[in-house]
Amino acid sequence: MADRPRALLLGGTSEAVALARKTAENFDVTYSLAGRTRNPSRPDNVTIRTGGFGGVAALSAWLLARNIDLVVDATHPFAEQISLNAHNSCQITGIPLLRLLRPAWQAVSGDIWYHADDIADASRKIRALGTAAFLSVGHQELRAFAGIDDIRFLIRTVDPLETVPLLKSTYITGRGPFSVDQETALLQAHEIDVLVSKNAGGNGAYAKITAARNLGLSVLMIGRPSSLPGNTVDNIDRALDWMGMHRRR
Incomplete structure (x- = not known):
């Protein structure tokens, strides 16, 4: 489908892989990996990109050059730099951004x-x-x-x-x-x-x-780094809903 929305999915987590697999049919997905781990899990039927973008200006230019319609940041909760760069780049370009952030662990009885x-x-x-x-x-x-x-x-x-x-x-x-x-x-x-x-x-x-x-x-x-402002969900289903909403626009 040539008219599929183009999505950049910042990955490297199990949630990112699962989300990429669920969205590959309806979105033209570029799945981005930092490249710090050998043989990471990779989703099928998406474009794989490995390595950093080179900062906010370079990422902003990359998003615009490829006509990216939306960005989902599903990186590790401690991947501070790429999350900050994605936030700032989407602020600059006006491209919608969603943070998929798994819930933090909480101490329970016996811990x-x-x-x-x-x-x-x-x-x-x-x-x-x-x-x-x-x-x-x-x-x-x-x-x-x-x-x-x-x-x-x-x-x-x-x-x-x-x-x-x-x-x-x-x-x-x-x-x-x-x-x-x-x-x-x-x-x-x-x-x-x-x-x-x-x-x-x-x-x-x-x-x-x-x-x-x-x-x-x-x-x-x-403890985790401070959260950035913006749209954040804590599970794949909510991320799918958000992507679906932007797909219908």
């Missing part, structure tokens, strides 16, 4: 949570909580914990790391989602006493939170 404002705050607070930490913060954030020599770290990443900038660390690779039993076994095998995690939300990475609760472990939960 032992301590809160950190950001990664730097977490690196300051961790010493008071344990001596063996599972860092679930993403490989780009590891340097915040460099120089800490009285904590043993467990690090798990999807792709192999060329260097690990931590003094005491055990490094493994693995691609989720993982089950509660798998996460429990991992925490026990490495005698972890504190989990450090970003509040990513959603179901895909929640098993480690459940495992920590079941084992009575402390969790240092890193």
